Amino acid sequence: MDLSAVEAFVRVAESRSFTEAARVMGLTGSGISRAISRLEAQTGVILLNRTTRNVGLTAEGAMFYERCRDILAELKLAETELLDAASAPSGRLRITAPIGYARSVLVPMLPKFRQLHSNVVVEMSLSDAIVDLIDDGFDLAIRIGELIPPKLTSRRIGVARWVACASREYLEEHGYPATPDDLALHDCVAFQSADSRRHRDWQFWHGSRSWTVRIGDMAQQTIDHCDVIVDAALAGAGIVYMHDYVVEPHLRQGTLVRVLEDYSTPERSIHLLYPAMRALTPKVQAFIEYSMHEFGIVDVSGHRTALSRRTSNQLMSGTS
Structure with missing residues (x-):
């Protein structure tokens, strides 16, 4: 079923006007009319009573409208939640790190990071062996040494x-x-x-x-x-x-x-590594910002690396 046609029907049912529905959806009145006609042809049911003066719902149209209105509201909520999830750090963050560094440095850092980003689940794989971030599905790696493998981007976080x-x-x-x-x-x-x-x-x-x-x-x-x-x-x-x-x-x-x-x-330099071809997800960006803030890293111009406003405020206040 064509969701755009369903939305056109709901907008007409709410406003009792093809013209108003067209304005809300940014379409023409004739475009709205054709969409609803396709919907009626697809369902085999007349949904609207059309006259030269007004538009009304048939009995079947009224029943269909009640269900479609709720479905569109749920879709809108799902879209909002999806956009929020795409812009806020969340999900599973997979990190690989050397055993000694993880025990001495990384693990003590994580409680505050989790306090700041409670929707991020940190999964650590500890090994002194070099693993392939891309093939093994890791978001980040901590490596000690100067050699940066191809296809990876690095941020120096210490010595x-x-x-x-x-x-x-x-x-x-x-x-x-x-x-x-x-x-x-x-x-x-x-x-x-x-x-x-x-x-x-x-x-x-x-x-x-x-x-x-x-x-x-x-x-x-x-x-x-x-x-x-x-x-x-x-x-x-x-x-x-x-x-x-x-x-x-x-x-x-x-x-x-x-x-x-x-x-x-x-x-030996200590680096955060992540795949170069991937766009930084919010969870990866959040961990990079947090790490560089914790280590007091400055950029090439001598300025302290800037955190997002929300994260910076949380670090200063100690709240989540």
Whole structure:
């Protein structure tokens, strides 16, 4: 059934005028008349009594009008709700992130984001492996490193620095290494990739000199999960080499102590990635804005990244 013809019939029934119905719908009177004639032909029922002076409903037309009026009202409400959903953050937001970053940074951020956007359901998939956002259906990824895959757009949200540290108890018993060469005299816990089974080398430099410590050749323990490496360090197993965001709470509390502080270590950019060919949905845009606000990111002109007025006000007031 032609919905435009149904709407034309309802407008005529309400106004008792082809001319007024045409004005409301932006059509001509003859166009309205033809639409209703098609509707009557399709249903096989006369819906309107037409005279030169007025338009009235037949008994069948009155019954049809009552039902069609309610149906059009429901359709209008559905359209409004659809437009609202398309403009407000809602639905399932799928994020993939490294395990250590998710535990240390992402998970603590989410309660406030959920307070701001209660209609967004966050689904996280945690892995240190690189997944394909597009093929695997993710909205966003958090990646640590400079390589941005093709077909993806990135937003830089921070920097990860490597930190060598150990428990205070371990250092009181074994002493502090004075140079990276001294690591050979210490118990060290190495990270081994669960996928490649390769060990991550420890890198340092001071002035013009650099050190690459092949930790896999000298480590007393090898672990393939960053959180367990932190647990090992807290238990006094030895010196570990981790991203600062993983160990920062323990450094702040004093349960872990940084060593070789006079030596520089590599830095890696932290990016939010999302498919370049997709238009940003409200839920993705909301998470990007929220993340950049939380990290105090500024744009190239030096201005703090602007949130939407609604989100900014919510962040300042703490309301949802």
